[in-house]
Amino acid sequence: MEFIGFGLLYGLAVTAPALAIGMVGGKAAESTARQPEMAGRIFTVFILSAAFVEALALLGFVLGILVQGKL
């Protein structure tokens, strides 16, 4: 049972961040297409937002590993 839980953990932890990172990437591509001269600035914003979102996914992963031994 624990193994199933741990297997599910990563999958569940990344669902929302996956949606979010898709949105961030899509919007970044869209705004670069609209205003190519702002590409540098948009890329910075994209990397930043991606880092914030990524932290959430990694949090689930790392907490899972840290908790795994203590169940």
Added chain:
Amino acid sequence: MEVLKKLPEEVDLLLRSLSTLNVNGQEYKPTEFVLSNYIFFMCVALTVLAIIMYVAVKNLKMVPDSKVSNAVESLAQFVRDDIAAGMIPHGSKKYFGFLATLFFFILTSNIIGLIPGCKPSTGTMGVTVALSTTVFAYFNYVGFKNQGFLGYLKSFVPHGVPLAVAPVIWVIEVFSSFLRIFTLAVRLFANMYAGHIILGIFAILTSLFIEPMIEHLSAGSVVGALPSIGWLALMTALYLLEVLVAFVQAYVFTLLSAVYIGAAAEAH
């Protein structure tokens, strides 16, 4: 897949080696005072950083001709113009030293951690919480100094909030500013820790599949070793990603510190 049977114990070994141990690889009690592996690599990172900085500023010129000077100057300029000046509207020069120290220390630690056999000192909660607590103390100091004691306490509530709900908003804002210690630390820690676990797992998979071929060479064992080429390719790709992550996490940590300092430095 009988080669995969060894995977769990190898992963356990990997997780054990990534936990905080004595520098000689033994576990220690919380009450003991020892040099832990992460603190050792933090000292290594600090030494390397000090040497690089010394070489970079040894003979300063108007047009730098050494590669080290050029590299350090371009990074320092990036911190000054993009991070400090971009996020702190007035007088960003005063805070440049603090931000550049943070940026270079985190960057050096992350890059050192990517060398096989070394560990990133930012991959443990002890170091990252220390860093984020320093940031917390610094931006509160800047706030109290620039806006005065009562002025800074009042600045937690935005303008235009009705008087009735202002105390509730104040409590929430103060609480969320304390949460910044936690979020800053965990973001950096989780990125470095998870990155190294993933790199380690791919390295283990590569070696597990190639092991039978090294033990005795035959047609069957060569075919069995073919997946390790794929694992190796994936590991290389992830390694390159980790180099990017090392830069991005140093950038994000410094940028957020600059945002907090900028918000505390001025009444808004």
